[in-house]
Amino acid sequence: MPMKRLLLLFIVLLSTLSVFAQSEEYSVLVKDIETLQPIENATVVVLKTKQVLMTNEDGKVTFVLSGGSNVQVSEMNYENLTVRWAALKESEFVVYLKNKKENLDEVVVSQENLQKTLQRIVSNSKQKISVSHRLKVYVREFFMLDNQYSYYNDGLVNFQFNKNNTTTLLVEQNRSYGLLEADVSADLMGYNLNNIMENYSNFKYFEPLLDAKAKKEYDFTVKGHSKNKDYYVMSVNPLDKAKDAVDNFEIIYDPVKKIILEFTISVPPVSLDKIEEKTGVGDKNITKSFINVNFRLDGNDYYLLSSNEEIAYTLIQKEKSKNIQVRNSFITTGFNKQNFTYNESDVFKEKSLFNKKNKILTNYWDISGFTATDEEKAIIASLEFKL
CATH class of the missing domain: 2.60.40.1120 (Carboxypeptidase-like, regulatory domain)
Known part of the structure; x- marks a missing residue:
């Protein structure tokens, strides 16, 4: 040729x-x-x-x-x-x-104390998730001050889980937009990425329910999942006579594999009314609290899939109190059992992405697990414009 x-x-x-x-x-x-x-x-x-x-x-x-x-x-x-x-x-x-259209919302008859059932599935879930692994996670946070969006940050990060469920954090990319007043910025600086991730993997939110005294504070019930015959739904709600308990828990779990697939914790208005209002300068009065966490079981791999936390409260100040709302999310976009290699200088040792210098290499926010809605994009663009 x-x-x-x-x-x-x-x-x-x-x-x-x-x-x-x-x-x-x-x-x-x-x-x-x-x-x-x-x-x-x-x-x-x-x-x-x-x-x-x-x-x-x-x-x-x-x-x-x-x-x-x-x-x-x-x-x-x-x-x-x-x-x-x-x-x-x-x-x-x-x-x-296609909707499953199953009607399985029936009370599950159990001879076992339901608190012990919860103890067992929490213990088994902790053991299952404790295998050394790493997660690539897209994190983001919206911050509102007096009903106006004032700050936003997101990032693409890697969590390396050690066998004791402690984490090492590396930040690939991140961005922050908007401005915050000095007297409210401490709330964002206290948002600790490692602590929150470790709380999810250690199922720390369930500790009040596992205590022996919980039976005097909470009512435990179990029903079949209304759409999925393989799962049960445990509801744990404060008793009317409860003194300290205010959170409602809903836990979706696999009764055969004894692992938690999703849980939601919320504080209903009736419980908020029971909380004595604080009046001291610097005190916070909660007006909303909501947590939803999902886990993924893929073969033998079990790990955090997503989380969404929303909290709103009134911050008491000398002159005028301020209404603060924070909404943050974790979305796992990649799971791997191989440890990543890094230099110690690469480890992110701060609490949060707050005030971290922007590092933007790609449009990671569009393609890293959770696409913003048009409304959310408009909010982010408006905060970017203010800089």
Whole structure:
């Protein structure tokens, strides 16, 4: 073959390989097949890369991919679905899930003390999650002062879990927008990423329920999950005569594998009314408290999938009290049992991303597990503009 033709063939081959290697951005919309409404908090796994994403309020996820990959979509109340890449022809496509339509909301008859049941599933969950692993996590936080958004931060970070469930934290990228007054900034500076992650993996939030005195403060009940026959739902609520207990707990768990899949902790208005109002300067009076945490079981791998915490309170000051609302989220976008390598100087030893210098290499916030809604993007853009 003449040299010119060989050279031309080589150039065409390189060009073709370059096209196939080029990464493209894709979006998936997840909807209920009957109501056509978006499904929030559905888990979307890109099987080629093992990237894990969760749908936002619009039922949307966005990711970057080189080539093609089948996509697995799941949500506890719906039938799981794996979509072949050949069927996903557009850069933005819709996946429809079928509601399980099961009616299983029946009281589970148990001869065992339900507090002991909870102790057992918490202990087993802690043991299951304690295997050394690392998580790539997208974290973000919205901060409101007197009902106005005033600060936002997010970041793509890596948590290395040691066998005792302590964590080492490395920050890949991060950004912070907006301004905060000095008298409220301490609240953000006290938001400790490592502590919160360790609390999730150690199931620290359940400690009040595991104490022997809890039976005098809480009522324990168990029902079958209304949509999933494989799961139970334990509700733990303060008794009317309870003096200190104010939190309502809902715990979804697998009774066979004895692991926790999701828990929600909230303080209802009736409980808030029981709390004596504080009046000292610097005191905080809680007006809202909500925590939702999800775990993922993938074969033998068990790890934190996502969390969302919202808290609102009134900060008492000399002249005028201030209303503060904080909403923060963790979304795991990658799980790996291999430890990452790092220099000690790379370890992030501060409490939070607050005031950390921005390090932006990619648009990681769009493709790192949890895509912002149009409303959230507008809020972030307005805070960026204020800088």
